[in-house]
Each structure stands twice: as C-alpha cells, then as structure tokens.
Amino acid sequence: NAGVTQTPKFRVLKTGQSMTLLCAQDMNHEYMYWYRQDPGMGLRLIHYSVGEGTTAKGEVPDGYNVSRLKKQNFLLGLESAAPSQTSVYFCASRLGQSNTEAFFGQGTRLTVV
C-alpha cells in the first residue's frame, strides 16, 4: 500500500502565483488533514475534512482553500502565494475520530520568493 502520498515534494513559487497541493490516501480513511510545519512551531492545522464533501477550518486557514470531492483525495490550494507561506506542508489521514492513528505523507517543501 502507498498509504498517504503528497504531490509535489518540492516547489518554488513566485509571490502572487497559485498552486494546488494534492494528497491521496488509499486506506479508505474518513478524516484528512493539512498541516504546515515551521521551525519551532510544531504542526499547525490549516484545514481538515471529516468526510467526502466536507471541510473545516483549522488553526491557520487564512490564505488557503481546500476541497474533498473524492474520499481518497484532499486538495490544498494557494490562490495568491506569499513569502509567509514558505513552509513544509504535511497531509495526514485517519480512519475516524475514535483514537485512531493518523498516517502522514512525506511532506511538500514549498518556497515562495
């Protein structure tokens, strides 16, 4: 099994450009998450989804949008990238709320210049 796959792994954007990060999971998980990780800040939740067609805001949602049109995919969009969005982005999925393990992708390193 591939588990959780993030695409792309690296990207450099110019300020104002847009892009979409793709997260795909093959474990039939209900819940999916997008995080950003910056030095000394741990993992901060951007948006999450508790099922196909649903999304909710996390701790730091501004400047990002998400969609969960298919259960296996969770897309994170940046409409107009800013240098403050330079970070490592992680996607995670888990079966459901009840104490279940979250599985993470390998991360996407995004630099906005």
Added chain:
Amino acid sequence: TQLLEQSPQFLSIQEGENLTVYCNSSSVFSSLQWYRQEPGEGPVLLVTVVTGGEVKKLKRLTFQFGDARKDSSLHITAAQPGDTGLYLCAGAGYALNFGKGTSLLVTP
C-alpha cells in the same frame, strides 16, 4: 483550538541518560496521542492514551496520562541515539491539534 504546551522545547543528552518530556493543557481530552518525527519524514504514532491515570510502556518509553486527562508525560529510560527526533503530542478530537514538540538529541 485546544492548546497543548510541550516542555522542554529542546533537550540534548548523552546516551544512557533518562529523560522526561511533558505535554500540558488547560482543556480535558478524551484521548491524547504521542508521535515521533525524524528529519525529512512525517510524524509516526507512538501511543494513544485514553483513560485518566493510564500508563503505557513501549520498550524503553513510558507514557502517562494525567488523572484529570489534561496532561501527559513521556519518559525514556537509557536513551539511545536512535531516540533522536521531534516528539509531538496531539489531542485526538475531530481536529487533530498538535503541540510545538520537544526536539531531542541523543549523542553517543
């Protein structure tokens, strides 16, 4: 957002030493998870604690959930270089929120 405070933020010890890291909150959690993250990788689950006062052991790692389910600790006995990494606690609700983590370096 339920805030999780982790301490210490950084810890550098020598092989063989014991250590404890802490995860504290003013909120009550139905369960709490500990993850370890190595450089360039995503976090990997170590344990989930559910019951107040619960103690779980994973080889040299001992996890404790506070009686009031607001705090947790991770104790490592005889640390090894392979224990090096970022240790993160998370409150396991709908939104899986993490603390800032404890960065542990174990030198030979």
